[in-house]
Amino acid sequence: MAARASAANILAATEEPEGIDLFLPAGYDLLWSAVVLVIIAVAFYRYVLPPMNKVLDERAALIEGGIKKAEEAQAQADKALEEQERLLVEARTEAAQVREEARAEGSAIIKDLKAKANDEAARITETAHRQIEAERQAAAVSLRSEVGALATDLASRIVGESLEDSARQSRVVDRFLDELEAADGAEAPRGAVPAGSSKEA
Amino acid sequence: MRPFRQSVNARRASDHLGVLLSTLATSMILAAAEGHEDAGGFHAPSLSDFFPSAIAFGDTIFQIDRVWIIRIVATIVLLTVFVVAARRAKVVPGRFQAAVEYLLDFVRVQIGEEIMGKERARRYVPMLTTIFFTILAFNLTGVIPGLNLAATSRIGVPLLLALWVFVTYWYAGIQKHGLGGYLKANLFPPGVPWPIYFILTPIELLQILVIRPGSLMVRLVANMVAGHIMLVLCFAATQFFLIDSAGTGLMAFGVLTLPAGIFVTLFEVLVAFLQAYIFALLAAVYINMSLEEEH
Numbered sequence: 001m002a003a004r005a006s007a008a009n010i011l012a013a014t015e016e017p018e019g020i021d022l023f024l025p026a027g028y029d030l031l032w033s034a035v036v037l038v039i040i041a042v043a044f045y046r047y048v049l050p051p052m053n054k055v056l057d058e059r060a061a062l063i064e065g066g067i068k069k070a071e072e073a074q075a076q077a078d079k080a081l082e083e084q085e086r087l088l089v090e091a092r093t094e095a096a097q098v099r100e101e102a103r104a105e106g107s108a109i110i111k112d113l114k115a116k117a118n119d120e121a122a123r124i125t126e127t128a129h130r131q132i133e134a135e136r137q138a139a140a141v142s143l144r145s146e147v148g149a150l151a152t153d154l155a156s157r158i159v160g161e162s163l164e165d166s167a168r169q170s171r172v173v174d175r176f177l178d179e180l181e182a183a184d185g186a187e188a189p190r191g192a193v194p195a196g197s198s199k200e201a
Numbered sequence: 202m203r204p205f206r207q208s209v210n211a212r213r214a215s216d217h218l219g220v221l222l223s224t225l226a227t228s229m230i231l232a233a234a235e236g237h238e239d240a241g242g243f244h245a246p247s248l249s250d251f252f253p254s255a256i257a258f259g260d261t262i263f264q265i266d267r268v269w270i271i272r273i274v275a276t277i278v279l280l281t282v283f284v285v286a287a288r289r290a291k292v293v294p295g296r297f298q299a300a301v302e303y304l305l306d307f308v309r310v311q312i313g314e315e316i317m318g319k320e321r322a323r324r325y326v327p328m329l330t331t332i333f334f335t336i337l338a339f340n341l342t343g344v345i346p347g348l349n350l351a352a353t354s355r356i357g358v359p360l361l362l363a364l365w366v367f368v369t370y371w372y373a374g375i376q377k378h379g380l381g382g383y384l385k386a387n388l389f390p391p392g393v394p395w396p397i398y399f400i401l402t403p404i405e406l407l408q409i410l411v412i413r414p415g416s417l418m419v420r421l422v423a424n425m426v427a428g429h430i431m432l433v434l435c436f437a438a439t440q441f442f443l444i445d446s447a448g449t450g451l452m453a454f455g456v457l458t459l460p461a462g463i464f465v466t467l468f469e470v471l472v473a474f475l476q477a478y479i480f481a482l483l484a485a486v487y488i489n490m491s492l493e494e495e496h
Contacts, residue, residue: 017248022426023419025356028264033357036272037335037365040280044331048283052305055290062292 148173246433333481340473354425363418374491435462
């Protein structure tokens with residue numbers, strides 16, 4: 001091979017090389033090619049591909065981790081949403097229930113108050129009635145004595161007859177009043193009195 | 202990817218054909234180049250471009266020449282880009298790192314995993330990556346101003362890479378099936394009537410011994426040589442027509458050759474990528490064939 005190589009060299013130096021020389025390796029060509037290729041191969045095998053692969057692996061791991069994390073976050077979010085919805089439904093039912101209760105309570109209170117008010121009103125009315133009755137009776141009593149005295153006085157004056165005897169006097173007055181009352185109860189005299197008074201006027 | 206795989210299955214035919222076509226194309230271009238040689242002032246591309254004179258240690262095994270410089274420059278640039286990217290690699294990539302990762306991913310997924318499957322590819326991805334980027338960087342020097350010669354256009358690098366692939370697929374096959382099992386699976390494929398073996402076995406032996414690594418190597422070199430010659434032809438012709446023949450009617454041809462040169466330059470970028478891809482892809486295919494359970 002060395003002989004062939006030097007032959008090629010001489011050819012190259014002196015005259016036009018033959019076509020076949022392209023495919024016949026010269027010794028120096030092989031040597032330097034080998035040196036260069038070994039350098040490149042060592043560089044690629046030791047300094048280029050391992051760090052690159054390491055970075056690629058790291059990236060793959062990172063992406064996988066990221067995807068897993070995102071999935072977890074998604075799951076968590078879904079769960080939270082579900083929980084929230086559940087709570088919302090619960091809160092709504094509770095609110096509705098509370099509202100219902102409040103309404104019932106309110107109407108009960110109103111009913112109660114109404115009843116109380118009615119009672120109060122009835123009591124006040126009754127008291128008023130009683131008072132009125134008492135006052136009427138008192139008035140009637142006082143009227144009876146006054147009217148009696150007046151009437152007696154009037155009558156004694158008219159009749160000119162002394163009705164000093166108190167017993168008789170009171171009996172007469174009572175009878176008079178009774179008659180008056182009886183007429184009052186029939187309501188005829190009541191209508192008759194204003195009619196009479198209007199007649200007098 | 203799919204059509205490519207199918208074409209890979211039909212590789213046996215295409216291997217021979219590919220070599221034949223590449224060499225045919227090369228010799229046609231060379232013939233064309235030689236035809237132009239006697240035109241006055243015209244620098245025709247020649248094979249001596251690939252054997253530049255020595256700068257130091259001439260005629261020894263340590264000879265340093267232009268191709269050596271190109272290879273060193275390409276190596277430095279390649280390693281700087283990748284080592285810096287790897288050193289600065291972060292989990293959240295910047296633009297530079299994303300671009301480098303995209304390229305590395307391309308080799309791992311489109312070549313390694315596509316051909317061998319995820320499990321098997323893991324072991325061979327570093328090798329495929331090294332092969333792909335070495336060839337890509339060395340091919341691209343062909344269109345870089347100042348370098349102007351693909352570092353893979355001389356046989357040394359392609360030969361060693363092909364040898365690497367060769368050793369790897371033999372080793373993988375023997376490790377998996379044992380030497381006997383590997384040879385039996387490759388030389389005596391089942392499902393063939395026995396008389397056919399008289400023809401098939403020598404061909405298969407030639408395949409795994411010579412044709413596979415040889416085609417890898419020759420395809421790459423031939424493509425780069427042809428590309429270089431086309432480029433030189435276009436630009437030398439442009440120089441001759443536009444500058445040397447200034448003022449004559451020949452300038453009109455320069456209008457054709459200059460765009461042609463630009464086109465060929467872009468085409469060479471494509472070829473640089475494609476050849477790196479094909480080399481790495483076929484390496485993956487060959488290794489995968491050695492690991493296959495049945496053939």
